[in-house]
Amino acid sequence: MTFEKILITGALGQIGSELDQYLSEIFGRDRIIISDIKEKNDPRYKKIDVTDFNSLNFLVEKYKVDTIYHLAAILSATGEKYPDLAYRVNVDGLHNVLEAARINKVSQVFIPSTIGVFGPETPRRNVPIETITRPTTLYGITKVFAEQLGNYYQRKFSLDVRGVRFPGLISYKSPPGGGTTDYAIEMIISAVRKQNYTCFLREDTVLPMMYMPDALEAILKLSEAPLEKLIHHTDFNLTSFSFSPKELAHEISNYYPEFSVIYKPDFRQEIADSWPESLDASAARREWGFAPKYNFKETVKDMIYHLQEIYGH
Numbered sequence: 001m002t003f004e005k006i007l008i009t010g011a012l013g014q015i016g017s018e019l020d021q022y023l024s025e026i027f028g029r030d031r032i033i034i035s036d037i038k039e040k041n042d043p044r045y046k047k048i049d050v051t052d053f054n055s056l057n058f059l060v061e062k063y064k065v066d067t068i069y070h071l072a073a074i075l076s077a078t079g080e081k082y083p084d085l086a087y088r089v090n091v092d093g094l095h096n097v098l099e100a101a102r103i104n105k106v107s108q109v110f111i112p113s114t115i116g117v118f119g120p121e122t123p124r125r126n127v128p129i130e131t132i133t134r135p136t137t138l139y140g141i142t143k144v145f146a147e148q149l150g151n152y153y154q155r156k157f158s159l160d161v162r163g164v165r166f167p168g169l170i171s172y173k174s175p176p177g178g179g180t181t182d183y184a185i186e187m188i189i190s191a192v193r194k195q196n197y198t199c200f201l202r203e204d205t206v207l208p209m210m211y212m213p214d215a216l217e218a219i220l221k222l223s224e225a226p227l228e229k230l231i232h233h234t235d236f237n238l239t240s241f242s243f244s245p246k247e248l249a250h251e252i253s254n255y256y257p258e259f260s261v262i263y264k265p266d267f268r269q270e271i272a273d274s275w276p277e278s279l280d281a282s283a284a285r286r287e288w289g290f291a292p293k294y295n296f297k298e299t300v301k302d303m304i305y306h307l308q309e310i311y312g313h
């Protein structure tokens with residue numbers, strides 16, 4: 001049985017906070033337990049550090065959790081600053097989640113992966129799922145391991161583990177959590193707030209991206225896909241479009257002609273340079289029928305519309 005009792009780890013993050021709202025509307029708020037390491041005043045909230053196996057296992061057992069969306073992680077840029085923390089959260093935390101799921105006979109675990117699994121030796125364009133995955137960031141290394149560990153639990157213990165390699169996700173409801181693709185969100189917010197933006201990537205750095213509503217739909221659609229239709233499990237490439245900071249600044253200038261960007265690449269440039277420009281996401285279409293709805297222009301337009309509601313026109 002799935003979706004009777006859902007646990008979201010990392011539920012206060014960029015994806016988790018929106019996934020909670022999205023799943024609550026579909027399944028009802030009381031079916032969802034939200035957890036994170038931060039503080040939150042909500043009766044459904046349980047403060048759990050995913051590196052603490054006993055607390056996590058107790059929670060899964062006590063509430064008879066049947067579906068886990070494991071979103072607690074340290075992202076690429078923060079991971080380069082704190083590699084030890086990234087290892088503990090992304091490797092030990094994932095192992096704890098899979099173990100708690102196995103022991104308590106959880107029906108399904110969703111573990112998002114990332115374009116961070118790719119590295120400088122990966123082809124740059126239209127990257128297939130099966131390719132060279134030799135990342136140079138600790139984040140990427142932990143995510144290659146996560147994909148493989150998920151597949152191992154699938155094979156060895158028949159635990160239904162699923163995941164996608166998300167590109168950079170663009171959203172306005174919750175701030176991004178320390179990734180390399182965060183610049184795109186920061187740039188749009190700066191424009192709406194009528195501030196200029198100093199970009200930490202070079203203007204010609206092309207990366208694959210997706211708007212959050214498509215990412216949320218993808219998560220649920222993959223969760224609901226019949227297991228027997230899936231050839232892949234934890235490593236589906238996903239993408240909607242690719243753009244560079246310069247192209248984004250140009251698109252924004254259609255709404256804010258005065259907006260300007262200064263480019264001051266920092267340590268995140270090296271991370272971005274190790275990632276591909278575009279992905280082949282055809283397996284997601286073939287195996288579970290996913291196609292994103294938002295293109296680049298619609299994403300920027302919708303972001304600006306909602307951010308104007310938040311920050312004023």
Ligand code: NAD
Nearest residue numbers: 010012013014015037049050072073112114166168169177
């Ligand atoms: P985020 O940083 O916004 O959220 C992660 C959450 O995990 C935070 O709220 C943080 O407090 C929590 N957390 C950190 N350490 C924890 C611990 N020890 N125990 C419990 N919670 C802990 O990240 P996100 O963007 O929401 O990403 C969620 C998942 O999606 C991650 O696995 C990430 O790798 C993946 N992903 C995200 C993107 C993106 O662009 N946002 C792209 C690709 C993959």
Ligand code: SER
Nearest residue numbers: 075076114179180181
């Ligand atoms: N958006 C994420 C990051 O930049 C990709 O996994 O870290």
